[in-house]
Amino acid sequence: MVCLGNICRSPLAEGIMKSKIVQARLNWQVDSAGTNGYHVGEAPHGLSQKVALMHGIDISKQRARNINGNDFDEFDIIYAMAEDVTDEIKWRTGKKFNAAKVKLLMNEVYPGRNMDVPDPWYGAEPGYHKVFDMIDKACDKIIEHYALPTK
Numbered sequence: 001m002v003c004l005g006n007i008c009r010s011p012l013a014e015g016i017m018k019s020k021i022v023q024a025r026l027n028w029q030v031d032s033a034g035t036n037g038y039h040v041g042e043a044p045h046g047l048s049q050k051v052a053l054m055h056g057i058d059i060s061k062q063r064a065r066n067i068n069g070n071d072f073d074e075f076d077i078i079y080a081m082a083e084d085v086t087d088e089i090k091w092r093t094g095k096k097f098n099a100a101k102v103k104l105l106m107n108e109v110y111p112g113r114n115m116d117v118p119d120p121w122y123g124a125e126p127g128y129h130k131v132f133d134m135i136d137k138a139c140d141k142i143i144e145h146y147a148l149p150t151k
């Protein structure tokens with residue numbers, strides 16, 4: 001799960017996806033990262049933490065990191081929160097960039113629409129609730145699309 005700062009959107013996506021994975025008893029690995037490096041080592045934004053906790057998800061232990069080329073070896077799918085993030089991933093990972101692995105998160109809900117999860121960084125709490133709801137829907141779809149039936 002990748003956004004620009006790895007403090008607002010992608011920590012929510014990591015927390016939401018992990019919580020659904022536990023509920024669905026899947027053994028998927030999920031992580032999040034950013035592309036701009038300004039907040040490396042920091043905990044998620046206070047409002048992301050607050051909104052997650054209102055849904056019973058504790059993301060306080062996460063720490064921001066940058067995406068790197070090895071993530072293309074580690075993970076099957078790299079979800080970008082927005083189109084500008086995809087461009088930044090490409091720029092940051094150079095030869096390791098694999099377009100086939102990079103998907104826009106909201107295309108899981110609205111295929112082909114290339115909708116961005118809006119950056120809530122400059123706004124107030126309602127923006128974080130909106131982002132939570134969008135990501136939550138997308139994570140449900142990821143499980144629907146990729147989890148194999150148990151029987």
Ligand code: 4NP
Binds near residue numbers: 006010119
């Ligand atoms: P995020 O939001 O990409 O959802 O974590 C941002 C956080 C910080 C900055 C940009 C976006 N920044 O430029 O510091």
